[in-house]
Amino acid sequence: MNRPCSGLARRGFLLATATAAAAALAFTAGCAGDTGKTADPTNAAETGNPKRGGTLRAAFPGGGAGETLDPHAASLFVDAARAKALYDKLADFGADLAPVPRLAERWEPNTTLDTWKITLRKATFHDGRPVTAEDVLYSYRRIADPKGTFRAKASLEPIDLAASRALDASTVEFKLKRPYAEFPNVLAAFGAYIVPKDATSFDKPIGSGPFTYRSFTPGKSLVVKRNDAYWEGAPHLDQVEFVVASEESARVSALLGGQVQYAHELSPATARTHEGKGKIEVIRLPGSSMQGFVMKTDRPPFDDKRVRQAFFLIADRKELVDGALSGAGEIGNDLFGKGYQYYPSGLPQRTQDLDRARALLKEAGAENLKVTLDTAPAATGFVEAAGIFKEQAAKAGVTVEVKVGNKDTYWKDIRDNGTFASYRSGSMPIESHISQRLLTGSTTNATKWRQKDFDDLYQQAQSTRDEKERAALYERMQRRLYDEGGFLIWGFADWIVATAPAVHGVDAKAPANTLDWARFDKIWIA
Incomplete structure (x- = not known):
């Protein structure tokens, strides 16, 4: 997900299709007269006095000429970053993926956890109108429209929107279809932004976010300027220009050349090349991406838990x-979500034990096992990890055939097919991971884990008001997955961004897609 810059757009900034060399030239031609600077991103908790003013140019991979500023249509990092600049959600996720109030000042459930009252804070849209309960209901009904294809639709499924209502201008009563103790996660869902109740066009969008719209060229640039009336305080920067640069080499070249001051999504190898050399600051956002393999538990050989344990x-x-x-x-x-709310950190760290693995395979009658591992260059490290695991498995007497597929169709190809595949996931609450991927009716149940008693524990958790009791239920579920689940989660990748040395205020502890990721309203230029 990315952003553009007006100067670059005006001069024909075509990084999305250019080669690295041509892209670097395009950057130079587009912004040669602008000397915007940036600050030290490693100082997430800087105590110095932020400086006001200046333009920050931020380079992101883009989505092409079909890009839109409709926040409900967000699907890429650039979409999310743009939406965050222009709009607000009722809540967002903190660094531990627990929901944090935003436009919602507070939320209160009834005793049965199937009705929630949301009290809005005082905030205004960019045209001066107050954000009201009717705007919230309009936004959610728009997202949930059966004719639409908005990503947040699935997250809003628990809400009975027909029965939900505005109690007054600043209070929304959400009626739910069932008890849901983690309902605030819905308020923070990806793409669940609040728009004015009459919003139908997003050519010149009006939100309540920290920046206001100035100009937009799909596939090239978005320019936003400071909203001095923002409810949380005006941004330090005068302006942000989101520049689209699909090739990593173009983003890095532009950063090194001073044409941009923020570059999103660097590979580990690129970061290692430039880190500590003084030209750019490399920031690693921990816990941003789960890395692992899925074992489909509904078919041989992984329908035997001893094989999974091996x-x-x-x-x-x-x-x-x-x-x-x-x-x-x-x-x-x-287990998913290391460091997140409800993660069972007390479980022993699993280590390689080839003798025990061989013994389990023998018990399962799976000696001399041969399996196909589906992978593709669909994410950083997929193909490399498959090759490494193949060598590790051989030491336990298992033959792994690595099958490299088409990166463009990979996720569709492995959804139902195959038995063993590379997998990754971005950050989300552990409850969301369970509900979306591990229940019998989950729409993205990649491991085909279908256990009624596990489903029952989840429903029990959602009917439990006490957070400690609920945490104990989540731990029971996760211990079960640790013992016999279908996710072999071997690591958590950092998400890597980089800035010019003069940029300050980038939070180095916020995983991607959380509240303090891409918080350009908190950044300043020294």
Whole structure:
């Protein structure tokens, strides 16, 4: 997800289709007269006095000429970053993926957790109108429209929007279809932005975010300027220009050349090349991406939990992180969400044990096992990790055939087909991971984990008001997955961004897609 710049757009900034060399020239031609600077991103908690003013240019991979500023249509990082600049959600996720109030000042459930009252803070849209309960209901009904294809639609499914209502201008009553203790996660869902109740066109969007619209050229640039009336305080910067640069080499060249001051999404190898040399600041956002393999539990050989347990023990996780991610991450323990709210950090760290793996395979009658591992260059480290695991498995007497597929159709290809495949996931609450991927009716149940008693535990958790009791239920579910689940989670990759040395205020602890990721309203130029 990315952003553009007016100067670059005016001069024909065509990085999305240019080669690295041509892209660098396009950057130079487009912004040669602008000397905007940036600050030290490693100082997430800087205590110095932020400076006001200046233009920050931020380079992101883009989505092409079909890009839109409709926040409900967001699907890429650039979409999310643009939407964050222009709009607000009722809530967003903190660094531990717990929901944090935004336009919602507070939320209160009834005793049965199937009705929630949301009180809005005082905030205004860019045209001066107040944000009201009717705007919230309009936005959610628009997202949930059966004719639409907005990504947040699935997240809003628990809400009975026909029965939900505005109690007054600043209070929304959401009626739910069932008890849902983690309902605030819905308020923070990706793409669940609030727009004015009469919004039908987004050519010149009006939101309530920290920046206001100035200009937009799809596939090239978005320019936004400071909203002095923003409810949380005006941004430090005068302006942000989101520049589209699909090739990593173009983003890095522009950053090194001073044409942009922020570059999103660098590979570990690129970061290693430039880190510590003084020309740019490399920021690693921890825990941003889960890395692993899926074992489909509904078919041989992985319908036998002993085979799954053996594969857990075959993995040398440090070797996988070092080899596939160039060390830019930390090892996993076969559970999603390391460091997030409800993560069971007390479980012992699993390590490679080839003797035990062989014994389990023998018990399962799976000696001399042969499996196909589907992978593709669909994400950083996928193909490399598959090759490394193949060598590790051979030491346990398992033959792994690595099958490299088409990166453009990979996720569709492995959704139902195959038995063993490379997998990754961005950040989301652990509850969302469970509900979307591990229940019998989950729409993206990649491991085909279907266990009624597990489903029942989840429903029990959603009917439990006490957070400690609910956390204990989540731990029971995760212990079950740790023992016999279908996700072999070997690592958590850092998301890597880089800035010019003069940029300050970038939060180095916020995973991608959380509240403090891409917070350009908190950045300043020294």
